[in-house]
Amino acid sequence: MEHLNFTQLNEYLDDEINKDKLELVRAHLFSCTQCQQELSRIKDLRTQLTKEVQTLGGDVKPALGWEKRLHQRYRETYRVKPQWNRSWGRPVIAALVALLLLALYLPLQNRVPLRRPSGPSVLEPIENLPSPHKELRLFGLDQQKVPESLETRPERAVVYTSTNEDELEQVYQELQKAGLQPVRRGNEILVERINLQEAERLIAEITKK
Amino acid sequence: MTTENEQIIIARARQGEEEAFTLLVNKYGPRLQQMVLAMVRNPYDAEDIVQEAFLTALQRLETFKGDSSFGTWLYRIAYNRTIDTLRRQREVTVETVYSSSREEPSDFGQLDSKAEISKALEVLSPEQLGVVFLRHYQDYSLREIAATLNVPIGTVKSRLYYAYSRLQAELSKIREAEQKWSI
Ligand SMILES: [Zn+2]
Numbered sequence: 001m002e003h004l005n006f007t008q009l010n011e012y013l014d015d016e017i018n019k020d021k022l023e024l025v026r027a028h029l030f031s032c033t034q035c036q037q038e039l040s041r042i043k044d045l046r047t048q049l050t051k052e053v054q055t056l057g058g059d060v061k062p063a064l065g066w067e068k069r070l071h072q073r074y075r076e077t078y079r080v081k082p083q084w085n086r087s088w089g090r091p092v093i094a095a096l097v098a099l100l101l102l103a104l105y106l107p108l109q110n111r112v113p114l115r116r117p118s119g120p121s122v123l124e125p126i127e128n129l130p131s132p133h134k135e136l137r138l139f140g141l142d143q144q145k146v147p148e149s150l151e152t153r154p155e156r157a158v159v160y161t162s163t164n165e166d167e168l169e170q171v172y173q174e175l176q177k178a179g180l181q182p183v184r185r186g187n188e189i190l191v192e193r194i195n196l197q198e199a200e201r202l203i204a205e206i207t208k209k
Numbered sequence: 210m211t212t213e214n215e216q217i218i219i220a221r222a223r224q225g226e227e228e229a230f231t232l233l234v235n236k237y238g239p240r241l242q243q244m245v246l247a248m249v250r251n252p253y254d255a256e257d258i259v260q261e262a263f264l265t266a267l268q269r270l271e272t273f274k275g276d277s278s279f280g281t282w283l284y285r286i287a288y289n290r291t292i293d294t295l296r297r298q299r300e301v302t303v304e305t306v307y308s309s310s311r312e313e314p315s316d317f318g319q320l321d322s323k324a325e326i327s328k329a330l331e332v333l334s335p336e337q338l339g340v341v342f343l344r345h346y347q348d349y350s351l352r353e354i355a356a357t358l359n360v361p362i363g364t365v366k367s368r369l370y371y372a373y374s375r376l377q378a379e380l381s382k383i384r385e386a387e388q389k390w391s392i
Contacts, residue, residue: 010370014351045377049345052326057247057346066242066256070234071227073260077268078225 001028004035009042161188174205210236212278219279223267234263237283244346245291248338254294262287284347284357288339295335320387329379337372344369 011017162168175182183190221229246255266283273282343349355362
């Protein structure tokens with residue numbers, strides 16, 4: 001057999017020699033020092049390459065902030081809003097909705113008798129209230145969707161309605177004892193300037209008694 | 210990240226979910242950036258290439274018909290951009306890109322192993338250099354390189370082995386010159 005050429009020696013190292021030729025190649029390499037030497041030169045070169053090429057990038061540092069700019073390009077391409085908006089926005093809205101639903105649900109749970117007013121006459125005196133309170137009253141009674149204007153208002157009126165005169169009177173007095181200024185309007189009780197959660201806590205206490 | 214998982218992540222990234230894109234960047238970005246940087250040796254060129262690779266890989270995924278991974282597609286684009294950049298760099302500079310890391314012989318006329326390789330790599334064409342990096346930096350097999358470049362394995366072998374023979378010849382020249390210097 002002739003000496004192995006450069007390609008064959010490399011193929012040998014890469015396991016790329018055909019099976020039928022492999023025995024011949026091995027036999028030649030075993031007996032030929034010239035090919036052995038050439039093979040070890042190639043091996044050395046490859047080892048040196050693997051070792052040194054790894055370190056070549058080390059003396060040049062990536063431009064500072066390349067990842068940030070890559071994300072920026074991504075956002076521009078896909079018209080994505082900044083990440084905080086996506087990761088925070090949804091939970092915050094969900095939490096607000098949950099709070100509102102809870103606020104509606106708790107009074108029912110505590111059997112606060114929120115009832116639909118019997119007619120326009122009941123609504124009439126409440127027209128005198130400042131508008132946010134009026135809104136809450138309408139909302140509370142009709143169980144429709146929350147007016148957007150209410151979401152950010154800290155002070156609210158809570159309406160307590162019942163057809164039972166004794167119950168109304170009891171709630172009225174309890175609210176007064178709590179230092180509030182309840183107002184009777186027909187079969188309703190209004191409390192002005194109170195935090196919604198605080199009112200819920202109070203009503204829950206009252207209805208326990 | 211399994212292959213199946215990765216396909217879901219890619220689909221989400223293509224719908225504009227930045228969290229999914231972040232996962233892809235974390236997986237492939239740093240290594241790709243380092244390899245490209247080692248080849249083009251200029252942080253701004255490297256950044257351009259990596260940006261192009263990621264965005265093009267996502268946007269033109271349809272044209273990538275293969276059952277190999279997103280990484281293969283990403284590296285193919287990066288490889289092609291790198292070759293273009295190297296050609297451009299060599300056009301504008303008479304001194305080749307590796308000249309910055311070339312070291313003068315020390316008192317004993319010896320270059321260290323890294324400087325030797327760095328100097329020898331200058332003789333390679335961009336394509337040869339690219340294959341050498343995929344093999345020795347990225348540690349890809351011949352088949353992985355063939356898949357990445359979308360060429361037959363024979364092409365990879367001839368490109369790589371030709372690069373080896375040129376490197377070997379160049380290293381002999383360098384060592385000969387060093388010996389003369391040290392006498
Ligand atoms: Zn021989």
